[in-house]
Amino acid sequence: MFNYEKVIEGAKLIIEGIGEDLNREGLIETPDRIARMYQEIFSGLDSDTDEILSKTFTIERDDLVIEKHINFYSMCEHHFLPFYGYAHIAYIPNGKVAGLSKLARTVEILSKKPQLQERLTDEIANAIEKHLNAKGVMVVVEGEHLCMNMRGVKKPGTKTVTTTFRGEFNYNTQLRQEVYTLIK
Template sequence: MFDQEKIQQATRLLLEAIGEDPQREGLLDTPARVARMYEEICGGMQQDAAEHLSTTFEASEAGMVVERDIPFYSLCEHHLLPFFGRAHIAYLPSGRVAGLSKLARTVEVFARRLQLQERLSAQVADALMEHLGAKGVIVMMEAEHMCMSMRGVCKPGTQTVTLVKRGAFEQDPALVDEFFRMVGQR
């Protein structure tokens, strides 16, 4: 699906546009390296979260399932610069649970696309609601955006936090409080 040659051509043009010589020894293989990199870091474009969330296990007595501190890396769609951080997820199963690694894989599917953090949080929550049939989902993401840290306002270390609630988490503040305690936020 990725057009490696177009990415390489674009990289050569970018190098020329910033005053570099694409034929310089250190840059000769850069277009190919950049093309391989984009195929890897944008690989979520070729994936569907349903694939990871389709295998579930019976757990009729399961309470809130929380997975915290899931590292993620993504690219801001406005500047094509990275943003990275941690995701914290909880869901209330409806009698079935997903394997724990599947939550991290779901974050990865959506993070490996050109993104906005706000959309990323919502996509993860919506996928869990849809594919797990959860009674409720909450997703909190904390990230540093390189477009804010290394350019523009130049405020490294600034964290952007997004919170998305679905289902029971929208109606029950006690569930939200319990989630925050479990992820160490209160």
């Protein structure tokens, strides 16, 4: 569970630790602001995708469903700096589909915690596979990482693309190609 007081204490320690003055005007309320912000941007830790995806609708056909350009903001767990971009989800239904907003909500929950882009990609696919029992799932995530842009190798504009395939997408390269064309 989110511990508001502990985050405030931690933020104070960091501010002091970098040699700043905790009592100067601009910083005095910063620990409290950070705690409130962290509660929001790490809210995925206290949420569950099970509930979101448990409501499904029955369908007859098994045509490809794509939800593309789902915007996300996450925090790199190695540096606690943001990474953000788009997730694209494709799946082949197996008798049921999720409400379209539920896919976006799933991405939101899974991105709002200390995360890695590779794991985010994997967790989105797992959630869809598990709840929809889909015949195939393909997830493509494009992200820009501030820990790449503003520190270390400093390569602004670099995009990281991660993919994962489940079921039919594992062996059907034509199907993958169709998705790549449609999400462009």
